[in-house]
Amino acid sequence: MLTLTERNGFVRQADRFNKRLATDDVSSYKHIKRDDFAFNPYLLWAGAIARNRSFDSGVISPLYPTFRASPGHCPGYVERLVLSETLISAYDKIAYGSVPRRRRSSVKDFLNLEVPTPPTLREQERIAAILDRADELSAKRRQAIAHLDALTQSIFHSMFGQPADSWPQMTVEEVADPQKGAIRTGPFGSQLLTSEFTEHGVAVLGIDNAVTNRFAWGQRRYISEEKYRKLERYRVWPGDLLITIMGTLGRCAVVPSDIPRAINTKHLCCVTVNEKLIVSEWLHAHFLQSNEARMYLRQTTKGAIMGGLNMGIVKKMPVRVPPIELQRVFATRVAAVERLKETHQKHLAKLDALFASLQSRAFKGEL
Template sequence: MTAANASKLADIALINPKLVKRPANDELISFVPMSAVDAGTGTTESGEDRPFGEVSKGYTFFDDKDILVAKITPCFENGKIAQAGLHHRTGVGSTEFHVIRPDSSQLEARYLLHFLRKPAIRLAGERRMTGSAGQRRVPEAFLAGLSIPTPPLDEQRRIAEVLDRADELRAKRREALAHLGDLTQSIFLNMFATSSADAWPVTTVAEVARDSKSAIRTGPFGSQLLHSEFVEAGVAVLGIDNVVTNDFRWGERRFITEQKYSQLARYTVQPGDVLITIMGTCGRCAVVPPDIPRAINTKHLCCISLDFNRCLPEFLHAYFLTHPIARRYLTQTAKGAIMAGLNMEIIKALPVLLPPISLQREFLGRLSAVKKVKESHQTSLAELDALFASLQDRAFRGLL
């Protein structure tokens, strides 16, 4: 595919088109918020039915099958670029959408969608963002000036179909992983949220922690640890990004020097500790893995070291996220707003319906079996992601 086959997007598509025909105020339209855009599949929910008169001001208008591009950070970087699939002809949504309407005589919408979702295009858009921190946006001019390969429409449709099929495989793998997550919840509830559980003692998180003053702790506050003290290598510092998915993951790497660690060693995390976010994105939970290097946690996390003879970390992790008693307590204690209401004292007092340790170990065995299947699916998904990226790259270089 040569440069002669390329067109500027503004020449073959309308960008942020005006509303051509204004619906009547009582006509139902599809309301599509940013949260209805699926970054994984490049699709939207069909939208909530709303009378046009309720949403005729202060929103972005688009038609069914238009391409929606989130313009604000972090939605753009997270890949919220999708084709609208609506119940009605007209859609209304966030003002943070750019809307692209391809000229159907020159540009296939699905072909355009796959082009815009290319990592290279998303990276270029991120670099062109304007505005202040937290309010940076992709300018319309970036989209208008994009040079897109434009082979004949039949070829565009063929390429889009190949990429759609490859994307469907990835979607099915992600769906399988989601079902495995649901399976873990079901196993937990079937074992620990039944009528037989009424005979078990009710204790608290504080009472199942190790018998030491620092068994439940947050990280260093204020001048104890400044951002300027982070270095390129040394002792790891764990934060919200390591816990936010409810599984332990390495995110941004932060380190402190050995000298600084000697001052903060009381905040050291250990394998099997349970971490709960108490600032920012509150209420997320993860278990520290056995291969953790030396590390401390920040003030954004509550770290719990358990008495393993009474309570296994994997049980408490699932209990905190799933058990009705835990969820009800957190909701009531935080006055219906868990995101704004967590602190160490709330966590210490959280009631725990404590099953026998033998039953907890049985749960751990079942959890391990599910984890092995999950790891297999994750490996497969990574391979499919790599294959899709290769197909995507080849498609727009005329090599597919």
């Protein structure tokens, strides 16, 4: 039993949903062999089209149109062609419907899309091999980054997975800086309107800056100096912890040391820690990886109105506080992992750019 995903192509239905969804009678399902293709008509515009590389035989829902490369055409070449940026852009144009995530594409419109005249079979195979090799290099970099993420988790659990009884039990509110407003959300309602954003000035941080669980610049938003003076109490400082409490819930990031003057929006809860008790990088890891923290969040958000996070829930989160020296050792080790990860990410960006260039040239006859 197979299903089709946007990013990972064909996967076992049980692996994707942790259970079998199909009925016992699958006589209406489509038989899929190795190198066959299928696409999701409701998500074709997002690139939900794939070649079966992994399974010798399987069945897939009749919802998905299926096809295979005709004689004289290399399946690998066809795969790269149907996943090229040019064709994905064309899929978006043939999708119709009023619901953005459910715009449908018809088989007829798909088959009528124009494609470059393919070269000889031997040339197709050469092009497919080049693109496969470039894609393989990118995949190895992504795998290395995933291993480094797992290493950070392993370091945390090896050092703090079994808290000592001597470590004091506190809350986030108790480990925050004692100054007033150490835990705060951003301005609400008419205090800050989107119409007041400017092209430059003081930065405004939102969900996009923390959604990947590490700080990143997403959409740039600014307010004027005059507006900032009215909202200065919402200023974000280096080492603060940003927690998403609206939209995508429960993501968090540590504000970097080189942050310019900035405030946070109402979509974030910002925590300034008491540096005598807490290292920000450790609290960040505790929030994401501690069994105690995850259990608390599951229980409290389940009972909260609309299942959301709020500043009160963040304040009361339990924290078993290890010695500050141990937290600093953890932060040093994580910083070394992050430096290595940053190197891999830079190489990955170059490889992705190389692949995009090779793919573009391939279907213009320039490779």
